[in-house]
Amino acid sequence: MRIAFMGSPDFAVPALRALHAAGHDIRAVYTQPPKPAGRGQQETPCPVHRAALALGLEVRTPARVKRDAQAHADFAALDLDVAVVAAYGLILPPAMLAAPRRGCLNIHASLLPRWRGAAPIHAAILHGDAQSGVTIMRMEEGLDTGPMLLAESVGLTRQSTTAALHDALAAMGARLILRALAESPPETPQPEAGVTYAPKLTKADGLLDWAQPAAALDARVRAMNPWPGAYFPHAGDMLRVLAAEPAEDMGAPGAMPPGTVLPGAGLVIACGEGALRLLRLQRPGRAAMEAEALLRGYPLAPGLILA
Known part of the structure; x- marks a missing residue:
């Protein structure tokens, strides 16, 4: 043909x-x-x-x-x-x-x-x-x-x-x-x-809004992989989130404002509904790494409120 x-x-x-x-x-x-x-x-x-x-x-x-x-x-x-x-x-x-x-x-x-x-x-x-x-x-x-x-x-x-x-x-x-x-x-x-x-995506579609439910943010991380990539700003960096999951074992974050880094194992962020556990991240110009490795040298302490 x-x-x-x-x-x-x-x-x-x-x-x-x-x-x-x-x-x-x-x-x-x-x-x-x-x-x-x-x-x-x-x-x-x-x-x-x-x-x-x-x-x-x-x-x-x-x-x-x-x-x-x-x-x-x-x-x-x-x-x-x-x-x-x-x-x-x-x-x-x-x-x-x-x-x-x-x-x-x-x-x-x-x-x-x-x-x-x-x-x-x-x-x-x-x-x-x-x-x-x-x-x-x-x-x-x-x-x-x-x-x-x-x-x-x-x-x-x-x-x-x-x-x-x-x-x-x-x-x-x-x-x-x-x-x-x-x-x-x-x-x-x-x-x-x-x-x-x-509609056609733009880079802005990858921005994580912590006021959204954890389930919606988990879906956004998976949907924006590999492009445009899910990310959030912190300390002058745009941290890319490569993998995450709803932190269902954490229960409700209570009165914590959305974007609060919660205490406990790993890197868990309070959301508008529930909490999101960030599993794998990447700093600009750096190799991707597991959240535990990132936390050993990067300022994301419990109680910090992300933008």
């Missing part, structure tokens, strides 16, 4: 490799343009770009496609059966959506219509969903509104992290897109009920 693949981050790489291994004729791979990265701010290609080059595929990196008539013509000239899209990062205009004979199929990391938008994996963890999954949908002009071809779910627990769920859904998406192309399943309109949106 003549395919264009459109994706940028690590999530999309397994699908690209699966399509190539299955023998599909990948006419071009579209990715975000290389961006400055690292201390030297060198132009660095995205994960899909690197994977495509390793497979010997043509890579195209238009900075924008919405109103670029030449980009539309170049895309149409590929004479595609289908385009496969996975976290590409650019909005496709009607001219490109209509060009492939079977349309553009999107690998979306949620069980639509829940969590349309840019950060569905984070949102599922953050909001304590019991399950997540992947939906293969045919793209329309609306934001993740198109009809569904296939979907598969995976259960979530109170220990699930965005990092682990990301990898599981990336593998699931690669498997489902091969099925969608081979089986041509019937399309099903998305339900009108249950629509939710997962």
Whole structure:
């Protein structure tokens, strides 16, 4: 099948490799343009770009496609059966959506219509969903509104992290897109009920607000792992929290203000409801360490109230 693949981050790489291994004729791979990265701010290609080059595929990196008539013509000239899209990062205009004979199929990391938008994996963890999954949908002009071809779910627990769920859904998406192309399943309109949106994250989404319940902060730590990372300010540092858990053995913190470092084993912080035990942290420019190791040389004594 003549395919264009459109994706940028690590999530999309397994699908690209699966399509190539299955023998599909990948006419071009579209990715975000290389961006400055690292201390030297060198132009660095995205994960899909690197994977495509390793497979010997043509890579195209238009900075924008919405109103670029030449980009539309170049895309149409590929004479595609289908385009496969996975976290590409650019909005496709009607001219490109209509060009492939079977349309553009999107690998979306949620069980639509829940969590349309840019950060569905984070949102599922953050909001304590019991399950997540992947939906293969045919793209329309609306934001993740198109009809569904296939979907598969995976259960979530109170220990699930965005990092682990990301990898599981990336593998699931690669498997489902091969099925969608081979089986041509019937399309099903998305339900009108249950629509939710997962907006693009910023660094500010990782800030821990101790006035929130401990369960919500635990979910935020797991949802923001690895990016943008959960953190709190102290002594001029931004301490990153890599792992935590509700301190259910501590009981209620009583009259202690939210943000108070509580006495007892480990590093436990009073929250608006309950308390959160911080298990693994990282100071700027330092290696990650267990909370007990951090406490041996860092001022987080019981009774201290964090901002």
